[in-house]
Amino acid sequence: MTQVEDAPRLLVVDDEPSIWPVVERFAGPIGFEVLFRSSGPEALAALPDLRPDVALVDLRMPELSGISVLRAIRVALPNCQVILMTGNATIDTAIEAVKAGAIDYLKKPLDFDRLRDLLITVRKGIDRREQLLQVDADIAKKFEFHGMIGRGPAMQELFDSIRRLAPHVRTVLVSGETGTGKELVAHALHALGSRSDHRLVTVNCSAIVESLFESELFGHVRGAFTGATETKVGLFEHAYGGTLFLDEAGELPLTIQPKLLRAIEHGEVRRAGSLETRRADVHVIAATNRDLRTEVTAGRFRADLFYRLNIIEIQLVPLRDRREDIPYLTAMFVRQCSQRLNRSITGVSPAAERLLQHATWPGNIRELKNVVERACILSDGRILSERELAVAMSTSPVATRPEPVAGGPPPVSKRLSTVQREQIEHVLREVGGNKAAAAKLLGLSRQSLYRWLNRLDLKD
Ligand SMILES: Nc1ncnc2c1ncn2[C@@H]1O[C@H](COP(=O)(O)OP(=O)(O)OP(=O)(O)O)[C@@H](O)[C@H]1O
Ligand SMILES: [Mg+2]
Structure with a gap:
C-alpha cells in the first residue's frame, strides 16, 4: 500500500558553512534531504522537528563539542546514525567517538568517495529495514479476515471455524479474555451468516440496570409499570430476522435468564x-x-441457558499464547496510526520488537494497539524505539510487563527503569520542565507523572 514517500534526512552540524554545499552535492543524489545547523545547541534544539536519520557532526565547535552532540543525539533519537568529522584526528578521539556510538569518523578535508560510500550504506540499511516492515504490514493485510489480523495457526483455525459455522448456526457463544477480539468475531459471524442482510443489534449486558433489562430486551406495553407511558419494542423484536449480539453475557441478571432462554428456544x-x-x-x-x-457452579448463571448458548462455542486464544502474530499486528497498527497521524513511521526497531514479543499482554490485542498508538504519538523518528515503546507500555492502564525468557533479552526490570528515566527526562527537557505539558506528551495523568518522578527519584 502506501510506501513512505519522504526521503531520509541528513543533518550536517558544522560551524564552517563552506562544507554545506559540498555535502549537499554528494548526499542529494543518494536520496537524502540535507539540513544544516551551525552549532551544537542549535542542532539539538531542532532535533524533534528535524528528526534526522543520519547526522554528520563536526568534532570541534565553539559552544558544544561534537562528542557531546553525538551523545545527546544517541539519547534523543536512538535510531539516528552519527558520523563525526574533524580537522585533526587522533586515535583517542576516534575511539571515544566510536564508544559513544558514532558509526564512523572522517578526517577533514573530507574524502568524498568515502563519505558517499558511507551514506549509501546507511541509506541501504534504512531502506532494508523499512522494506521489511512494509512486508510485515502487507502480509498482515493479506491475511486479514473481517478486520482481524492473524497469520499463526490459532487465528487461521479461528477464521476457518467462522467461515464454516457462520452460514449454519443459530446461537454461538464467543468466549475469551478482554481485548481478544470477541466483538470482531461476532461481526464476522453475522456478516458471513444467512442473516447478513438484516440487522445486527448489540446489547451490552453490563451497561443495563437490572430493573430495565426486561423492557430493553423484550419491550413493554403502555402502563406496564410506573413511567411506561408508551408501548416500547424490545431489542429482540427490533432484531427480527437478524442477529442479536449479547455482549458481556456473563453479566445477565439471573432474573432475566429464563425469559431469555425461552426467547431463544421458542423464538417468541x-x-x-x-x-x-x-x-x-x-x-x-x-x-x-x-x-x-465457573459462573454456573457458583450459581450466578443458569445451567440451562449456558448449555443452550454453548452448543457452539468459539474460544479466543490470549495474545501471549499466539505470539507469532505480534509482529504482524504491530506492523498493521503502526501503519494505521502513522496514516491517521499523518506521519511517516514505518515500524519498530529490533530491540523494540523483542520488548513487544516478550510482554504478557493482559489486555491482549486492544492493549497492543493502544501501546503502539501511544508510542507513535511519543515518537520522534520514523522507527519506534525500544524506549518509546517501554514508556508507552509503562503507562498502559493494565500494567503489562515483559516476561523474562530464557535466552531472551537481558533481565528487563532494571533496564526498563533506565529507559523510562531517560524518556521522561528527555520529554521534560523538551518542554522546559513544564510537568503538565510533559504528562500530556507522555500520555500520563499529572498524578501518575509525579508518581513516576518519585519512583525514579527525579523529583527535581
Ligand atoms: N485479530 C485482530 N486483528 C486486529 N485487531 C484486532 C484483532 N482482534 C481485536 N482487535 C482490536 O482490538 C480491540 C479489541 O477488540 P474487541 O473489542 O473485539 O475485543 P473484546 O474481546 O470484545 O474485548 P472486551 O472483552 O474487553 O469487550 C479492537 O480495537 C479491535 O479492533
Ligand atoms: Mg467486547
Whole structure:
C-alpha cells in the first residue's frame, strides 16, 4: 500500500558553512534531504522537528563539542546514525567517538568517495529495514479476515471455524479474555451468516440496570409499570430476522435468564405487561470474558441457558499464547496510526520488537494497539524505539510487563527503569520542565507523572 514517500534526512552540524554545499552535492543524489545547523545547541534544539536519520557532526565547535552532540543525539533519537568529522584526528578521539556510538569518523578535508560510500550504506540499511516492515504490514493485510489480523495457526483455525459455522448456526457463544477480539468475531459471524442482510443489534449486558433489562430486551406495553407511558419494542423484536449480539453475557441478571432462554428456544417474546406472545426470529451471539462454567457452579448463571448458548462455542486464544502474530499486528497498527497521524513511521526497531514479543499482554490485542498508538504519538523518528515503546507500555492502564525468557533479552526490570528515566527526562527537557505539558506528551495523568518522578527519584 502506501510506501513512505519522504526521503531520509541528513543533518550536517558544522560551524564552517563552506562544507554545506559540498555535502549537499554528494548526499542529494543518494536520496537524502540535507539540513544544516551551525552549532551544537542549535542542532539539538531542532532535533524533534528535524528528526534526522543520519547526522554528520563536526568534532570541534565553539559552544558544544561534537562528542557531546553525538551523545545527546544517541539519547534523543536512538535510531539516528552519527558520523563525526574533524580537522585533526587522533586515535583517542576516534575511539571515544566510536564508544559513544558514532558509526564512523572522517578526517577533514573530507574524502568524498568515502563519505558517499558511507551514506549509501546507511541509506541501504534504512531502506532494508523499512522494506521489511512494509512486508510485515502487507502480509498482515493479506491475511486479514473481517478486520482481524492473524497469520499463526490459532487465528487461521479461528477464521476457518467462522467461515464454516457462520452460514449454519443459530446461537454461538464467543468466549475469551478482554481485548481478544470477541466483538470482531461476532461481526464476522453475522456478516458471513444467512442473516447478513438484516440487522445486527448489540446489547451490552453490563451497561443495563437490572430493573430495565426486561423492557430493553423484550419491550413493554403502555402502563406496564410506573413511567411506561408508551408501548416500547424490545431489542429482540427490533432484531427480527437478524442477529442479536449479547455482549458481556456473563453479566445477565439471573432474573432475566429464563425469559431469555425461552426467547431463544421458542423464538417468541412477551412484552412486559402483555399476555400476548410475539414472534422473535433472531440468531443470538453471546460474548463473555468470564468463565461461564465457573459462573454456573457458583450459581450466578443458569445451567440451562449456558448449555443452550454453548452448543457452539468459539474460544479466543490470549495474545501471549499466539505470539507469532505480534509482529504482524504491530506492523498493521503502526501503519494505521502513522496514516491517521499523518506521519511517516514505518515500524519498530529490533530491540523494540523483542520488548513487544516478550510482554504478557493482559489486555491482549486492544492493549497492543493502544501501546503502539501511544508510542507513535511519543515518537520522534520514523522507527519506534525500544524506549518509546517501554514508556508507552509503562503507562498502559493494565500494567503489562515483559516476561523474562530464557535466552531472551537481558533481565528487563532494571533496564526498563533506565529507559523510562531517560524518556521522561528527555520529554521534560523538551518542554522546559513544564510537568503538565510533559504528562500530556507522555500520555500520563499529572498524578501518575509525579508518581513516576518519585519512583525514579527525579523529583527535581
Ligand atoms: N485479530 C485482530 N486483528 C486486529 N485487531 C484486532 C484483532 N482482534 C481485536 N482487535 C482490536 O482490538 C480491540 C479489541 O477488540 P474487541 O473489542 O473485539 O475485543 P473484546 O474481546 O470484545 O474485548 P472486551 O472483552 O474487553 O469487550 C479492537 O480495537 C479491535 O479492533
Ligand atoms: Mg467486547
